[in-house]
Amino acid sequence: xxxxETPSENSSERAxxxxxxxxxxxxxxxxxxxxxxSDNPGALLVSEIFTALELMKNDEVQAIIGPQSxxxxxxxxxxxxxxQVPILSFSATSPSLSPxxxxxxxxxxxxxxxxxxxxxxIVQAYGWREIxxxxxxxxxxxxxxxYLMDAFLEIxxxxxxxxxxxxxxxxxxxxxxxxxxxxxxxxxFLVHMTALLGSKLFVLANNAGMxxxxxxxxxxxxxxxxxxxxxxxxxxxxxxxxxxxxxIPRSKHFKDFKRRLKRNLTSSKPNIKITGYVFGxxxxxxxxxxxxAVEKASIxxxxxxxxxxxxxxxxxxxxxxSEIGPMLRDTILTTxxxxxxxxxxxxxxxxxxxxxxxxxxxxxxxxxxxxxxxxRGLSQELDDNSEVANSNSKDNLKQPIWPGDTTEQPPKLKxxxxxxxxxxxxxxxxxxxxxxxxxxSGFSHDMFIAVLKALPFPLSFEYIPFMNKxxxxxxxxxxxxxxxxxxxxxxxxxxxxxxxxxSLYVDFTLPYSESGVSMVVLLKDDDKNKFWxxxxxxxxxxxxxTFAAFVFTGLVIWVLEHRINGEFRGPPDQHLGMIFWFSFxxxxxxxxxxxxxxxxxxxxxxxxFVMIVWIFLVLILTQSYTASLAxxxxxxxxxxxxxxxxxxxxxxxxVGYQKNSYVEGLLIKQLNFHRSKxxxxxxxxxxHEALSKGTQNGGVAAVFDEIPYIKLFLAKxxxxxxxxxPTYKSDxxxxxxxxxxxxxxxxxxxxxxxxxxxxxxxxxERTYFSSRGSTNCExxxxxxxxNSTSLSLHSFGGLFIITxxxxxISLLVCFFKFFGSHWPTLSNSNPESSFWSKLIEMAKHFDxxxxxxxxxxxxxxxxxxxxxxxxxxxxx
Numbered sequence: 068x069x070x071x072e073t074p075s076e077n078s079s080e081r082a083x084x085x086x087x088x089x090x091x092x093x094x095x096x097x098x099x100x101x102x103x104x105s106d107n108p109g110a111l112l113v114s115e116i117f118t119a120l121e122l123m124k125n126d127e128v129q130a131i132i133g134p135q136s137x138x139x140x141x142x143x144x145x146x147x148x149x150x151q152v153p154i155l156s157f158s159a160t161s162p163s164l165s166p167x168x169x170x171x172x173x174x175x176x177x178x179x180x181x182x183x184x185x186x187x188x189i190v191q192a193y194g195w196r197e198i199x200x201x202x203x204x205x206x207x208x209x210x211x212x213x214y215l216m217d218a219f220l221e222i223x224x225x226x227x228x229x230x231x232x233x234x235x236x237x238x239x240x241x242x243x244x245x246x247x248x249x250x251x252x253x254x255x256f257l258v259h260m261t262a263l264l265g266s267k268l269f270v271l272a273n274n275a276g277m278x279x280x281x282x283x284x285x286x287x288x289x290x291x292x293x294x295x296x297x298x299x300x301x302x303x304x305x306x307x308x309x310x311x312x313x314x315i316p317r318s319k320h321f322k323d324f325k326r327r328l329k330r331n332l333t334s335s336k337p338n339i340k341i342t343g344y345v346f347g348x349x350x351x352x353x354x355x356x357x358x359x360a361v362e363k364a365s366i367x368x369x370x371x372x373x374x375x376x377x378x379x380x381x382x383x384x385x386x387x388x389s390e391i392g393p394m395l396r397d398t399i400l401t402t403x404x405x406x407x408x409x410x411x412x413x414x415x416x417x418x419x420x421x422x423x424x425x426x427x428x429x430x431x432x433x434x435x436x437x438x439x440x441x442x443r444g445l446s447q448e449l450d451d452n453s454e455v456a457n458s459n460s461k462d463n464l465k466q467p468i469w470p471g472d473t474t475e476q477p478p479k480l481k482x483x484x485x486x487x488x489x490x491x492x493x494x495x496x497x498x499x500x501x502x503x504x505x506x507x508s509g510f511s512h513d514m515f516i517a518v519l520k521a522l523p524f525p526l527s528f529e530y531i532p533f534m535n536k537x538x539x540x541x542x543x544x545x546x547x548x549x550x551x552x553x554x555x556x557x558x559x560x561x562x563x564x565x566x567x568x569x570s571l572y573v574d575f576t577l578p579y580s581e582s583g584v585s586m587v588v589l590l591k592d593d594d595k596n597k598f599w600x601x602x603x604x605x606x607x608x609x610x611x612x613t614f615a616a617f618v619f620t621g622l623v624i625w626v627l628e629h630r631i632n633g634e635f636r637g638p639p640d641q642h643l644g645m646i647f648w649f650s651f652x653x654x655x656x657x658x659x660x661x662x663x664x665x666x667x668x669x670x671x672x673x674x675x676f677v678m679i680v681w682i683f684l685v686l687i688l689t690q691s692y693t694a695s696l697a698x699x700x701x702x703x704x705x706x707x708x709x710x711x712x713x714x715x716x717x718x719x720x721x722v723g724y725q726k727n728s729y730v731e732g733l734l735i736k737q738l739n740f741h742r743s744k745x746x747x748x749x750x751x752x753x754x755h756e757a758l759s760k761g762t763q764n765g766g767v768a769a770v771f772d773e774i775p776y777i778k779l780f781l782a783k784x785x786x787x788x789x790x791x792x793p794t795y796k797s798d799x800x801x802x803x804x805x806x807x808x809x810x811x812x813x814x815x816x817x818x819x820x821x822x823x824x825x826x827x828x829x830x831x832e833r834t835y836f837s838s839r840g841s842t843n844c845e846x847x848x849x850x851x852x853x854n855s856t857s858l859s860l861h862s863f864g865g866l867f868i869i870t871x872x873x874x875x876i877s878l879l880v881c882f883f884k885f886f887g888s889h890w891p892t893l894s895n896s897n898p899e900s901s902f903w904s905k906l907i908e909m910a911k912h913f914d915x916x917x918x919x920x921x922x923x924x925x926x927x928x929x930x931x932x933x934x935x936x937x938x939x940x941x942x943x
Contacts, residue, residue: 119143120386123150129361129389130155130399132353136261137161137206140172147171151392153399155357157349160289161210166416171392173399174417175353176346179207179259180214181420182288182311185439186257187218189285189309189425192445192461193476194524195255196223196809199248201230201268202259207289211259225809228253234264242271249275252554254478259287266301273304280471281479286310291345291426305428307470312345313408314422314438314449321407324351345408349418352406360398364391422449427467437464461525480528483556484512485547486540487727489750492779492835493562496532505532510835514579514818515560515802517827521817526810531556543727548573548803558804564773565798566729574806577815578799579822584730585794586712586722586769587777589758590705590787604695606857613688616867617651620681623874627674627881653678653685673877680873684866691858707791708761709768712738720768723748723757730771733795751780758788773797779836 122128123146130153134140140159147154148171155173162180166172190198200215202208212229219226228251230244245268248256258265265286272278284307291312315321389395403412412419422440426433438449445463461476469477484507486496494509507530519526533547534540541547544563550556552572564582565575605613669675709715715722722740724730726747734740746767748754760766769792772780777790804811822828860867 119146123152123386127387127389128152129391129395130357132357133157133350134159137164137210140164141206144169144172146386149388150386151389151396153392153396155353155399157353158346159207161207162214163206163210170416171396172416173396173413175356175411175413176349177288177313177418177420179211179288182423183211183214183218184441185311185423185425186215186285186287187222187224188439188445188459189311190219190224190255191222191459191524192464193283194461194522194526195283195478196813197225197227197253198255198257199228199230199253200226200257200259201232201248203261203264204231204233205261207261208259211287215257215259223809227251232260232264232268234261236264238267238271241267242275245272245275245277249277254281255283257285257287259289261289265290269304269308270301278304278306278308278470280469280473280475281477282470283477284308284470288312288345288423302428302431306430307468307472308428309436309467310426310428310433311423311439312426314424315345315348315407316409318405318407320405321348324407348406348408352408352411355406356399356402356404356411359404360395360402363402364394364398425464429468434465434468436467476525476527478527478557480526480557481555482515482528482530483533483547483550483559484530485544485559485561485727486532486534486538487749489753490562490725490776490779493775494560496534498538505530510580510831511561511800513831513834514821517821517831518579518802518814518817521820522813524813528558530560540727544729545569551803551805554805558802558808558810560802562773562775562800563803564729565801569729569803572806573803574808574811575798575801575803576811577818578801579818580775580800582797582799583774583794584733584771584797585774585777585790586771586792587754587758587780587788587790588710588769589708589761590789591708592705600699601696603699603857604692606859608860609858609863612860612867616684616870620677620870620874621648621651623677623878624669624674626878627671627677628669631670653682671881673881677874677877680870684863684870687866688863691862695858705789707789710791712769712792715768716740718762718768719744720762721746721766723754723767723770725749725772725776728773730773734771737795751783754780755784755787775800782836 119131119134122131131143131147132155134143134154134156135158137159140154140156141164144154144164146152148169151171153171153173155175157174157176159174160176160179162178164172164174166174198219200212202212208231216226228248230248232241232244236244258268260268269278269284272284278284284305286308288311291310400413400416403410405411409421410419420441422438424435425437425439425445427436428434437445437447439445440449444458445460446458447463447465466474468474484494484496484505491508492510494507494511497506497508498504499506519528532538533542533550544561545568547556547561548559548563548569549572551559559573562580563569563575565578569575602610669678716739721744722734723746724734726749731745731747734745735742746757748757748770754770754772757767758770762768774790774794781788781790802814804814
């Protein structure tokens with residue numbers, strides 16, 4: 068019963084040839100043991116069970132080789148358990164059959180789950196984030212799926228769909244399932260089937276156009292022998308497919324066996340082809356291991372312990388128990404040798420997993436493009452001694468030829484890009500005159516390329532412009548993004564703003580550029596404010612403080628001088644005039660070398676001290692005022708024509724927006740503009756022309772757009788326009804993908820890596836936004852009067868405090884000296900007067916001229932000759 072999962076005319080022949088004395092390379096004594104081959108190499112399940120039961124009851128066989136499928140093996144294993152007869156299988160590879168749980172089941176092949184890590188390594192190496200499983204609805208097909216799902220979950224690869232095909236399906240049923248897969252726009256497939264069903268699948272998939280460029284197919288170990296037996300039609304259908312099979316060392320023993328087998332078979336059947344590459348070798352090693360175990364256990368005669376008296380082949384109760392079964396089983400499990408398929412050593416009842424070859428079907432051959440081992444992962448050569456450990460990079464494999472006879476890795480993402488006139492700095496679509504293919508450039512494109520380079524896996528793509536047959540835009544950005552939902556594009560790259568309504572049918576990545584909507588308006592010269600511009604250099608509190616300081620300083624000088632200086636004598640109105648005149652005149656004479664004009668000499672040293680400090684303050688204040696006023700008169704005073712959206716709506720003015728952008732919807736739904744008041748524009752020049760015309764000449768009052776576009780516009784026309792009003796926030800520019808796309812988190816993480824690398828980000832931005840000569844234009848906000856600042860009291864507070872302190876000290880010294888010299892005399896002359904009467908008398912006396920002032924004036928005149936005669940008023 069030496070058959071594989073797939074029925075084959077050579078199955079039993081392999082086992083019997085392995086038992087042939089001519090081909091047995093071992094000791095001649097082993098050649099005395101022969102098999103009892105089944106007459107039903109392609110037997111159905113029920114027939115297979117009857118055959119096994121017959122061999123145990125009638126022939127009392129001590130071991131059975133080869134339940135051909137996992138489903139058949141399950142029942143035969145149960146018979147072996149009851150009769151304690153070892154059941155050896157080199158083809159029942161489903162992980163659902165466990166030798167640990169079935170002690171008399173020995174799997175002389177690798178468990179299907181041994182290849183799961185290798186499959187996951189291939190998927191991870193090529194960066195496939197989605198894969199569809201196609202498998203047959205049998206124990207063989209279903210048994211591997213849980214292991215595959217766990218492995219794909221571990222590498223974060225999603226399985227959006229599992230296609231289960233019953234082995235009894237006809238071509239129409241299989242074709243219907245393939246059409247469903249094609250409609251779902253799936254590109255990567257893993258096929259786990261037996262040869263008969265797998266060959267049908269590939270032929271029908273090829274007929275449906277699913278083995279062309281942009282698709283990738285992988286088959287599991289079960290189809291690794293398919294190439295040996297397939298016709299030209301199947302070969303043509305599998306071009307570019309990848310596959311796995313266990314690695315078989317090309318030892319001298321292996322080469323000798325292959326040569327002898329071919330010579331033996333061709334002598335009787337000249338046209339026969341040796342098939343069943345892996346399973347045939349496992350079959351040979353299985354027979355050889357059994358023969359070695361029988362020899363090792365020294366089994367000569369054996370019998371069943373209970374006589375089978377029943378003549379019925381279905382009487383399980385009459386089934387005897389093998390006398391040597393347990394011993395033979397234990398001997399087989401400990402048998403070790405270097406077989407044709409490599410090292411034969413059973414671990415936990417099955418063959419120890421080995422390395423895997425990665426195949427690429429090209430023409431009539433299977434080209435080995437690499438290997439996988441548990442220790443090293445993927446490698447081009449099995450004996451690679453490089454220091455890189457357990458690497459799953461596609462660079463460790465040779466370049467495969469993919470379906471469609473191309474070396475470009477599938478799947479190639481179809482990236483939709485907008486086609487529009489203007490704002491080429493963000494995205495520009497041109498055409499190669501030689502190949503007539505689109506050439507994409509711009510900030511969004513460069514950001515996308517930088518993000519792809521930051522991914523941990525490769526991603527193949529092609530740009531497909533969203534255009535009509537005239538190479539003009541086929542619709543709005545919203546319509547372009549909706550094409551993802553319609554499965555016409557796999558993603559959209561461009562200045563696509565992340566907004567709520569779009570997120571209903573696509574998934575956005577994290578933003579790669581900040582955004583928001585604002586309005587840009589025309590600047591106008593502010594003539595009205597120029598009328599009072601001379602008041603602007605000083606703030607209101609500084610004007611008030613300065614005026615108070617002038618009055619206070621004049622009053623202090625009058626107090627210090629009026630008793631000794633004739634210039635400060637006279638009627639009350641002259642005193643008041645002198646107070647204001649003297650302090651305010653310092654504004655004019657502060658820059659002169661002399662402190663005052665000749666007729667305005669100060670006689671008191673305390674007055675001179677106060678005056679020096681005061682003139683220092685006035686000098687600084689006047690110079691600062693002059694500089695500030697000159698600056699304001701020199702710089703052009705510009706004001707925005709509009710600062711409020713409500714004013715524009717109230718007056719019914721037109722506003723502009725970027726054509727085909729989401730801003731139109733924002734103006735209508737959120738800002739409540741009537742559609743008739745909106746004008747679409749496409750370029751900077753159209754913005755400039757419409758704003759320049761103004762509201763009275765067919766232009767617009769403002770243009771609404773996203774801030775990155777506005778900044779780009781102002782970089783070119785900043786001297787004439789400015790951005791005003793509130794900013795209506797959005798989440799910025801992002802890349803759009805289908806809902807639930809597994810690529811979104813990877814792209815988002817890559818965006819973070821790029822945007823946080825300031826050098827890389829600034830290099831991209833400089834390419835499109837900072838290399839233009841127009842970007843040297845002055846920031847318009849600097850020429851808007853609302854941003855111009857007046858000199859404040861805080862800037863001169865220290866000077867005013869110093870001046871006030873000096874003036875107060877001078878007054879106090881003057882009063883103390885006066886009271887000290889006159890209060891005792893007044894108290895002695897009028898001892899009976901009250902305190903308040905004496906205080907009033909002191910005030911009157913303080914207002915009189917000091918009798919000694921004539922001497923002071925005369926001494927001053929001698930030191931400073933007076934230009935003309937001076938009239939000295941008599942004392943009042």
